[in-house]
Amino acid sequence: xxxxxxxxxxxxxxxxxxxxxxxxxxxxxxxxxxxxxxxxxxxxxxxxxxxxxxxxxxxxxxxxxxxxxxxxxxxxxxxxxxxxxxxxxxxxxxxxxxxxxxxxxxxxxxxxxxxxxxxxxxxxxxxxxxxxxxxxxxxxxxxxxxxxxxxxxxxxxxxxxxxxxxxxxxxxxxxxxxxxxxxxxxxxxxxxxxxxxxxxxxxxxxxxxxxxxxxxxxxxxxxxxxxxxxxxxxxxxxxxxxxxxxxxxxxxxxxxx
Numbered sequence: 001x002x003x004x005x006x007x008x009x010x011x012x013x014x015x016x017x018x019x020x021x022x023x024x025x026x027x028x029x030x031x032x033x034x035x036x037x038x039x040x041x042x043x044x045x046x047x048x049x050x051x052x053x054x055x056x057x058x059x060x061x062x063x064x065x066x067x068x069x070x071x072x073x074x075x076x077x078x079x080x081x082x083x084x085x086x087x088x089x090x091x092x093x094x095x096x097x098x099x100x101x102x103x104x105x106x107x108x109x110x111x112x113x114x115x116x117x118x119x120x121x122x123x124x125x126x127x128x129x130x131x132x133x134x135x136x137x138x139x140x141x142x143x144x145x146x147x148x149x150x151x152x153x154x155x156x157x158x159x160x161x162x163x164x165x166x167x168x169x170x171x172x173x174x175x176x177x178x179x180x181x182x183x184x185x186x187x188x189x190x191x192x193x194x195x196x197x198x199x200x201x202x203x204x205x206x207x208x209x210x211x212x213x214x215x216x217x218x219x220x221x222x223x224x225x226x227x228x229x230x231x232x233x234x235x236x237x238x239x240x241x242x243x244x245x246x247x248x249x250x251x252x253x254x255x256x257x
Contacts, residue, residue, distance in 0.1 A: 001217065002063060003193075003249050004230040008033035009238035016048065016055055021239065023059045026246040030061045031230040032092055034068040034085060041070075044084055049091035056093060063228050065134075065190055067098035067164075072122070073115050073142060074102060086122060089131045096190055096228075097126065098164045100136045101143055115142045116155050126160040134164035134190045137173070139201050145173045146180035153187060162189040166232065167216045168196030168203060181219045188225045192232035193249065203233050205245050214252050221256065 005022035007015050007030065015032060022030050032052060034042055056064055066089045072082040082099065089097045099122075105111060119135075126133050135152065137143045143152055149163060165181065165188050174180040181188070195209025196202065206213055231245055 001220070001226055001229050001253055002028035003246050003253075004029040004031050004064070004228045005238075005242065006031045006033055006067075006230050006232065008035050008037055008067075009233060011036035011038070015042070015052055019052070019055050019059055019061065023061060025239065025242040026250070027231070027242070028061070029063045029065075029228060030056060031065045031067055031098070031228070032094075035070075037234070041081075044081060044088060047088075049088060053091065053093040063096075064092070064094050065096040065098055065228060065230070066092050066094055069098070069100045069136070071102035072099065072118055073111075074105070079118055083122060083125055086125050086131055086133070087129055090129060095131050096134055097131050098134045098136060098190060100138050101141050103138075103140050104142050104144070111142060116152070119152065119161070120156050123156055123158050123161045127158065132160055132162050132189055134162050136164040136166055136192065137169060138166075139169060139173050146170065146183060147174075150183060162187045164190040164192065165220075166192040167213070168192070168194050168201075168209075168211065168232075171196050171211050171216075172199060172201060178215060178219045181216070181223060185223045188220065188223055188227075190227060191220065191225070191229045193229040194232045203235065205233065205236065205241055206231070207245065207248050213249075214255065217252055217256060 005027035007018045010018040068085045070078045072079045170177040195204035195206045198210040
């Protein structure tokens with residue numbers, strides 16, 4: 001498994017300028033984010049995809065992914081932008097596109113069906129462009145637990161719809177988190193990692209919190225996963241805390257060998 005830096009957390013830099021910083025901090029790869037840290041959006045047409053792809057290759061940042069976490073379920077404009085972003089994904093030199101959704105408004109069948117209909121459209125576009133969509137469930141979202149994620153997979157059976165598992169979300173949303181990882185199994189293509197306190201959605205540095213991350217990493221390996229773990233921290237100065245966090249995560253991975 002490899003540790004990725006997220007460009008969203010370094011939005012004091014352009015994406016291009018953030019890449020050497022991510023390399024210097026010890027990350028293996030990078031998650032390219034459309035959002036800045038304040039959740040404002042970088043205009044897709046102004047993202048220099050070709051130059052980003054070339055810089056990533058020059059820096060040997062691998063693996064890498066592309067992400068856009070916005071409300072495609074209710075916001076028609078965001079739904080259009082999400083489709084556009086999926087089509088752009090191969091230009092960044094990756095086939096992994098990470099997305100989520102939005103908080104439940106009604107929690108009823110109509111809301112679920114609306115999510116399914118729009119997700120199915122996105123999956124069809126992904127299939128046409130050789131992209132794998134990696135759904136990230138969030139606490140309280142329309143897709144907000146492993147059970148709901150698996151239900152989504154059942155209703156949209158496609159090799160182009162998979163999971164970006166945030167380990168902290170599994171920890172606080174599911175009654176048996178390690179079993180949840182086993183249930184998602186081979187559909188896991190990408191992960192987010194941080195520490196997390198019990199019963200609270202608060203992304204902490206991986207050295208803190210109530211999770212035993214070594215157990216989660218071993219559970220991931222048991223599914224056959226050997227991919228990207230993106231460090232997902234919002235409340236910190238990412239540049240200040242990342243080197244120690246990355247070193248810690250690399251140590252956990254080395255202990256599994």
